[in-house]
Amino acid sequence: MKALSTSVVVVGSGSAGISASFELYKQKIPFILLERGDKVGGAGKFGAHGVFAINSKQQIAKGVTYDYQQAFEGLTEYNHYFVNGELLSRFLKKSGANIDRMTEMGLSVTVEQSEQEAHLNDPLVYHKFNNFKDKMNNWDQLPAKFVEAGNTVLTETAAVDLDYENGLKAVIVEDKNGERTRISTQKVIFADGGYCGDPNMMAEKYADSKNLLNLGERKADGTGIKLAKKLGADTNHTPVxxxxxxxxxxxxxxxxxxxxxxxxxxxxxxxxxxxxxxxxxxxxxxxxxxxxxxxxxxxxxxxxxxxxxxxxxxxxxxxxxxxxxxxxxxxxxxxxxxxxxxxxxxxxxxxxxxxxxxxxxxxxxxxxxxxxxxxxxxxxxxxxxxxxxxxxxxxxxxxxxxxxxxxxxxxxxxxxxxxxxxILGTLDGVNVNRNCEPVREDGTPIKDLYIVGNNVNGLYSDGYPSYEGIANGFAFVSGWIAGEESIKSLKQTKMEAL
CATH class of the missing domain: 3.90.700.10 (Succinate dehydrogenase/fumarate reductase flavoprotein, catalytic domain)
Incomplete structure (x- = not known):
């Protein structure tokens, strides 16, 4: 088996994965980005048209009064309190700053009235990509920046296992030819987009799975969810x-x-x-x-x-x-x-x-x-x-x-x-804490792992709500959170070793 080494492995290059990678890139933390497909991107790149946010500079300039209290209470009540309140809070409070951060990534958006007829009178919370083609092109340019800074991007490569004993030792990956590589690492961020590409998981959770039309990422096969569960993560949640x-x-x-x-x-x-x-x-x-x-x-x-x-x-x-x-x-x-x-x-x-x-x-x-x-x-x-x-x-x-x-x-x-x-994917998987760390049934976190985007439980009770762009907004922000928390943990470990 070939061997590589890095500080963090990011699994998936959709909205959550590219966002986590960007944070590591900005903070000069070595990482390897894995992408199962032959090009970077997931549902957020190929399908999404915008993101949800509150209190962005654009909203403030337009005098938008829809604020944290209204968003938090609205989503909590919409989901009948079947939500991870701390994670929802952290997402909402970072969502406005995420708009400027996306501009920094080359993924500029503009707050605009909702595209959907039913939401024309909704508060201005939807930030739409300025140009869909530019979004695609700029997304493709990010990996080159990562590599230029000394990091590695591996396409047509998927995580298949973890070496974990009282902490993460390595991520085992496999390329399209079946060749495996051991990546020694301290942290892994699973941003691989849920499980809509695994027909067995879909059939287990949805009685109508054969009738569903999957317009999402069929390469999203639940790997991150399965590997976290293997280590004891709590995956109990109503399918979403x-x-x-x-x-x-x-x-x-x-x-x-x-x-x-x-x-x-x-x-x-x-x-x-x-x-x-x-x-x-x-x-x-x-x-x-x-x-x-x-x-x-x-x-x-x-x-x-x-x-x-x-x-x-x-x-x-x-x-x-x-x-x-x-x-x-x-x-x-x-x-x-x-x-x-x-x-x-x-x-x-x-x-x-x-x-x-x-x-x-x-x-x-x-x-x-x-x-x-x-x-x-x-x-x-x-x-x-x-x-x-x-x-x-x-x-x-x-x-x-x-x-x-x-x-x-x-x-x-x-x-x-x-x-x-x-369907564009699935929205349930692993229970996490406010730092996007997977937790066991007793609430204790599984260290060195981070679960983000469509792999996460706790934003929705039983279905996708009519808050336009919220799944994509959460993907970007949760990737950002995981990037920040992994860096914080790495620095803490380094301090303790001195």
């Missing part, structure tokens, strides 16, 4: 899915923006669950987290049902509905569209999706029920009830706004878009 939006498939998903099928899934049309029942006010489409939670609640899959007349209308007309993802892809200051259509390629898009199974087409409701294995009486009842709500302009069950009660479902062919709960 990083549910965020919905989509038909990896081929037809919001990141691609190239299919009319995907466009219609982003609108408050007519939704049915796997029992042929309507299950939510479809207006929830305008809140990504709650939209995905609603889908997760009905088994991770549902159907968007439209008829031919609706398809033809979208093909030739402009419709006064907002595409929920329209804002997501606007740069800072850009004005989003507030209508949809005309969509001249919609028929071809639906025909193509029918061939691949993302859309199921039938000439009658009876045929549709057979193809989807739905109860025909339940399907007919749901369609009749929805059409009645359209006719009288009153949704007396789910209370959809009248200006969204536009399209009934009357005559075939009928089209059912197969929609899945999309």
């Amino acid at each position: 899915l990083f549910a965020h939006g919905c989509a038909p498939s990896l081929q037809i998903n919001p990141m691609r923006r190239d299919s009319s099928v995907e466009t219609l899934t982003n609108l408050p049309l007519f939704w049915l669950d796997q029992t042929a029942n309507r299950f939510v006010n479809e207006d929830i489409v305008y809140d990504f987290a709650m939209w995905a939670n609603a889908a997760h609640n009905v088994g991770g899959k549902y159907y968007v049902l439209v008829d031919q007349k609706t398809i033809d209308t979208f093909k030739t007309q402009q419709v006064n509905l907002k595409d929920t993802f329209e804002r997501q892809f606007c740069e800072v200051g850009e004005t989003p569209r507030t209508t949809v259509g005309p969509l001249p390629n919609i028929q071809q898009d639906f025909d193509d999706a029918e061939k691949t199974g993302e859309v199921v087409k039938a000439n009658s409701l009876s045929e549709l029920s057979e193809k989807l294995n739905l109860s025909l009486p339940a399907l007919q009842r749901s369609v009749d009830a929805y059409n009645h709500a359209i006719d009288v302009q009153d949704d007396d069950v789910f209370l959809k706004p009248t200006d969204e009660l536009l399209f009934n479902v009357e005559s075939g062919p009928f089209y059912a878009i197969v929609e899945h709960c999309a």
Whole structure:
């Protein structure tokens, strides 16, 4: 086995890992950064559009009054007090300073009203990356700075084991060819992004795991969580899915923006669950987290049902509905569209999706029920009830706004878009203290280990909340905390050795 030596090993180069590495780099502490993929970055680089913060200089300049008390009490109450209060407090109190720190990293953000329609009147807490392309490029430049300062960045290399006896001795890593290296080190920071890439862990925790559409980091296989648990870390917590939006498939998903099928899934049309029942006010489409939670609640899959007349209308007309993802892809200051259509390629898009199974087409409701294995009486009842709500302009069950009660479902062919709960990862793993050290069930910390980002329990009770950018904000700040605490511990050990 090859051998290397350093002071700290950082596992993962997403938001938490790159943030921890930056702190070590600034303080001139030798480290080795490991990245399982062939390039640096995780969900925070490839998907996130911003971070949550309070009391940033930008917010203060704009006169934002939403402060620590409101944020702490709001998140604590939202999660019914199933939170790690000290860790939440430390995150919130450092979140404002993190905005300037991100600028120093080359990852500049600007406080801007939330992208999502449901949050347009929320307090100004969302700090959006100024330019998505620049963010990607600047993230890629950070490893070169680390290496220039004498550190090591190993891509296509994963941690597989720890040598631990009354303290950390080494991290055992393995490259893409299966060759192992022993890295002698004093500290390790696990920032490897949760476990959404481990199908066994997902199936164990989520009954609907087969229906979930993973748009997150499939390389995140729970290594940090597993190795911490092996050393006695407490991993007891309600599973927390990083549910965020919905989509038909990896081929037809919001990141691609190239299919009319995907466009219609982003609108408050007519939704049915796997029992042929309507299950939510479809207006929830305008809140990504709650939209995905609603889908997760009905088994991770549902159907968007439209008829031919609706398809033809979208093909030739402009419709006064907002595409929920329209804002997501606007740069800072850009004005989003507030209508949809005309969509001249919609028929071809639906025909193509029918061939691949993302859309199921039938000439009658009876045929549709057979193809989807739905109860025909339940399907007919749901369609009749929805059409009645359209006719009288009153949704007396789910209370959809009248200006969204536009399209009934009357005559075939009928089209059912197969929609899945999309996830960006997982948000539970290891119980930690305020310093991001894993703790045992008795609350004592496991020294020399730090757990950050999506590996951490204690920020959420059972689901991702509607505080935009909070997962990414916590990833950056928790990586910063772990970097600071590892440096403090190294210095303390050095002092004790003198």
